[in-house]
Amino acid sequence: MTMHTMGSHGRRRRRRGGAAVAVAAVVILLVAGYGAYAVVHAVVGKDGTPTPGSLARGFLTSWAAGDVDKAARDTDSPALSAKALQDYHDGLGESGLAFSRITPATRSDPSHPDDTLVRFHAALRVDSGKTAWSYDGSLVVRRTGGDPKVHWQNSVLHPDLHDGQNLAVGSIPTTQVKVTTADGTALDASAHPAVASVINAVASSRSKALKGTAGSGILIRSESGSTVQVLKTLSGPKPVVVRTTLDSRLQAAAEQAVRDSHNSGKPTALVAIDPATGQIKAIADTSGTTALSGALAPGSTMKLITASALIDRGGLSPSSAAECTPTVLVNGQTFHNVDNESATGSTMTQDFAMSCNTAFIRMTDNHLGMTDLKNEADDTFGLDGDWKIGVGTVDAAIPDPAGSRNERAGDAIGQGRIIANPLAMASVTATIAQGAFHQPILLPGIPQKAAARPIASSTAASVRAMMRTTAQSGTAAPRMSGIDGGAKTGTAEVGSSTNGWFVAYDSHIAVAAVVQGGKDGVGSAGWAVRDLLNADH
Incomplete structure (x- = not known):
């Protein structure tokens, strides 16, 4: 085999040491690996031109030695191939390129029956010698009316490379987002289906706002410089890490709670909040979207707000007389x-504990102004909309009754046109438990909207006392046994069906849950809330 040495002119890559040494090393490698091939096949054909195999070896030898001009002259497109070969070297930071397993074979192409396909194995170091890389490639030797030449196409450089593309060591951007609980425990959507929609929403909302650590790799790039394909990852990118306020232990318990067997697979959603901070500690939802984005009537859990309004704005107290009759007539x-429960001589506390609709409607009709319920909800409990918790939510809404006593009566017991979800009702419960409104947040550090009119400490204390009575001897008692806290049940009529609600608090968290299709709050959502509160101790 003829040894090719580098002349003093032409486009070359600079190497440490003499150029002749580098060429000799490559040729020795080729001869050592393929001396048997050279013995069998002549270097020059009968017509005096190089054989396809010898031409291919000469081209590969020049390429490996860094003599791109000499290698380019062995192709049918010298200018294009010279630039491409130089870009290969520069883009990869290539050194130590060597070829082995050079194997010519007849190529079955009817349009070019005399083509010879030559396969080879390339081994090199990239990224300024930091990393070894190897791959199998091929080239075509074609005779087009004269001497055989390497038919130039970008796939000579690498089989996945197309015209207009180049190879380079470059940056691999972070595309993954790792969502975690407050203590750093990873939350994977596939492993946490009851909160998958929230995980995905967090990942989507923060992927553009935060940056992870980019990796690096051998890339195929387009003419515009964009990455087409990653051929080899040299260092993997580190994902964007988004830490939420969720508590690992409570989150795991919540995901079990919404699957409580008592609810027979009915859609169940639950949210737990730290009353002292507004931080969301658990979200679980078998329906996927109800916990944060539901728009459901809250039923008698609305009486937390109604009771507050009656005390704050109506001048009543927990001991105010409020007879509970089976029915009440409002404007026809x-x-x-x-x-159809009833009680004579009852007080607001007793009506609250038995969840008497008629008493609360009568008190509202007699003691509150037309917009007092809405104002209490918006100004004191922060339900005037536009919460920013870190992901999209549907805000609760207590509409203006527009002068309708009937609308206001329905609103007082959580029916009418009121909409809410477990997030909103957990926040209402947390406001009572803490005696202050802290807008819920799922991502730490998000600005929290303040209440326009903070709840009076005496009002919060009065409603807490009514919730404790409800938990000890009222409608919530069957689920609050052994739990130190307060609660309220709710049943919302939805057409011919009902939804069961249950809200409660203990010394650490405030919880709200809804079971769609639940007959009543204590018999459905109460089970989920009890499971979570038990896990909190």
């Missing part, structure tokens, strides 16, 4: 209690 419309 009859309202009833869910189970």
Whole structure:
């Protein structure tokens, strides 16, 4: 085999040491690996031109030695190939390029029957010698009316490379987002289906706002410089890490709680909040979107707000007399209690504990102004919309009754046109438990909207006392046994069906849950809330 040495002119790559030494090393490698091939096949054909195999070896020898001009002259497109070969070297930071397993074979191409396909194995170091890389490639030797030449196409450089593309060592951007709980425990959507929609929403909302650590790799790039393909990852990118306020232990318990067997697979959603900070500690939802984005009537859990308004704006107290009758007539419309319960000589506390609709409607009709419920909800409990918790939510809404006593009566018991979700009702419960509104947040550091009119400490204390009575001897008692806290049940009528609600607090968290299709709050959502509160101790 003829040894090719580098002349003093032409486009070359600079190497440490003499050029002749580098060429000799490559040729020795080639001869050592393929001396048997050279013995069998002549270097020059019968017509005096190089054989396809010898031409290919000469081209590869020049390429490996860094003599791109000499290698380019062995192709049918010298100018294009010289630039491409130089770009290969520069883009990869290539050194130590060597070829082995050079194997000519007849190529079955009817349009070019005399083509010879030559396969080879390339081994080199990239990124200024930091990393070894190897791959299998091929080239075509074609005779087009004269001497055989390497038919130039970008795939000579690498089989996945197309015209207009180049190879380079470059940056691999971070494309993954790792969502974690407050203590850094990873939350994977596939492993946490009850909160998958929230995980995905967090990842989507923060992927553009935060940056991870980019990796590096051998890339195929387009003419515009964009990455087409990663051929080899040299250092993997580190994902964007988004830490939420969720508590690992409570989150795991919540995901179990919404699957409580008592609810027979009915769609169940739950949210738990730290009343002292507004931080969301657990979200679980078998329906996927109800916990944060539901728009459901809250039923009698609305009585937390109604009771506050009656005390704050109506001048009543927990001991105010409020007879519970089976029905009440408001402007020609009859309202009833869910189970037609009644009690004579009852107080607001007793009506709250038994969840008497008629008493609360009568108190509202007699003691509150037309917009007092809405104002209490918006100004004191922060339900005037536009919460920014870190992901998209549907805000609760207590609409203006527009002068309608009937609308206001429905609003007082969580029916009418009121919409809410477990996030909103957990926040309402947290406001009572803490005696202050802290807008819920899922991502630490997000600005929290303040209440326009902070709840009076005496009002919060009065409603807490009514919730404790409800937990000890009222409708919530069957689920609050052994739990030190307060609670309220709710049953919302939805067409011919009902949704069961349950809200509660203990010394650490405030919780709200809804079971769609639940007959009543204590018999459905109460189980989920109890499971979580038990896990909190």
